[in-house]
Amino acid sequence: RYTTVILLLLLCVCLRVSLAVCVCLAVWVCVYVCVWLFGPKTDQVSVLASLRPVQDILEDIKQGASAAYGAEKLIELQKLLPDKEEVKKLRGFRGDRVGLSEAELFLLHLVDMPSYAERLEAMVVREEFQPRLRSLRFCLRTLTEAAHELLGCGELHTVMRLVLKAGNYMNEVRGWGQVGRCV
Numbered sequence: 720r721y722t723t724v725i726l727l728l729l730l731c732v733c734l735r736v737s738l739a740v741c742v743c744l745a746v747w748v749c750v751y752v753c754v755w756l757f758g759p760k761t762d763q764v765s766v767l768a769s770l771r772p773v774q775d776i777l778e779d780i781k782q783g784a785s786a787a788y789g790a791e792k793l794i795e796l797q798k799l800l801p802d803k804e805e806v807k808k809l810r811g812f813r814g815d816r817v818g819l820s821e822a823e824l825f826l827l828h829l830v831d832m833p834s835y836a837e838r839l840e841a842m843v844v845r846e847e848f849q850p851r852l853r854s855l856r857f858c859l860r861t862l863t864e865a866a867h868e869l870l871g872c873g874e875l876h877t878v879m880r881l882v883l884k885a886g887n888y889m890n891e892v893r894g895w896g897q898v899g900r901c902v
Contacts, residue, residue: 773825781832785842790850793843800839806830 771779771787779785785793801809809830816824829835869875 720808773828774819777828777832780814780829780835780838780842783838783842783845785846788842788846790843790846793846795840797836797839800836801830864893 762886779787788796805826807828812827816827832838
């Protein structure tokens with residue numbers, strides 16, 4: 720965490736940027752690194768949940784409506800799913816839900832949803848399907864065109880026949896044509 724901030728400050732000094740700008744950049748990097756990369760899942764969920772109301776996100780997951788999010792955001796949300804230990808804690812929560820943040824409420828409602836992880840996985844597959852299919856079609860079209868070119872290339876056939884004849888000749892000269900026999 721601190722290495723990034725120190726490197727940023729050194730870069731600012733080298734570039735002769737004002738101290739105020741350096742401090743602002745350092746604080747921004749600290750917040751980003753601490754909250755997003757190392758922070759608890761609820762902070763990360765808060766960032767994703769800021770796009771839409773939590774109830775809408777939960778309803779979209781129930782319905783499998785993935786178009787509003789895109790594959791990248793859904794994959795990020797998948798990474799933030801609670802593990803078995805966290806699910807146990809969330810399902811065992813009996814406290815007052817009024818004081819909880821939106822992200823914590825989101826996680827509580829999410830674990831109550833049947834097959835929430837599988838639903839998210841299905842949403843990711845749905846969003847990634849068409850782009851992957853287009854990519855595969857392009858690759859298959861390219862391979863098919865290349866195969867047709869190779870099949871129709873008379874010069875290649877001539878070269879391949881010559882290589883085959885040269886190999887057969889070398890086998891006959893060296894006696895390798897009878898390798899199967901015991902000496």
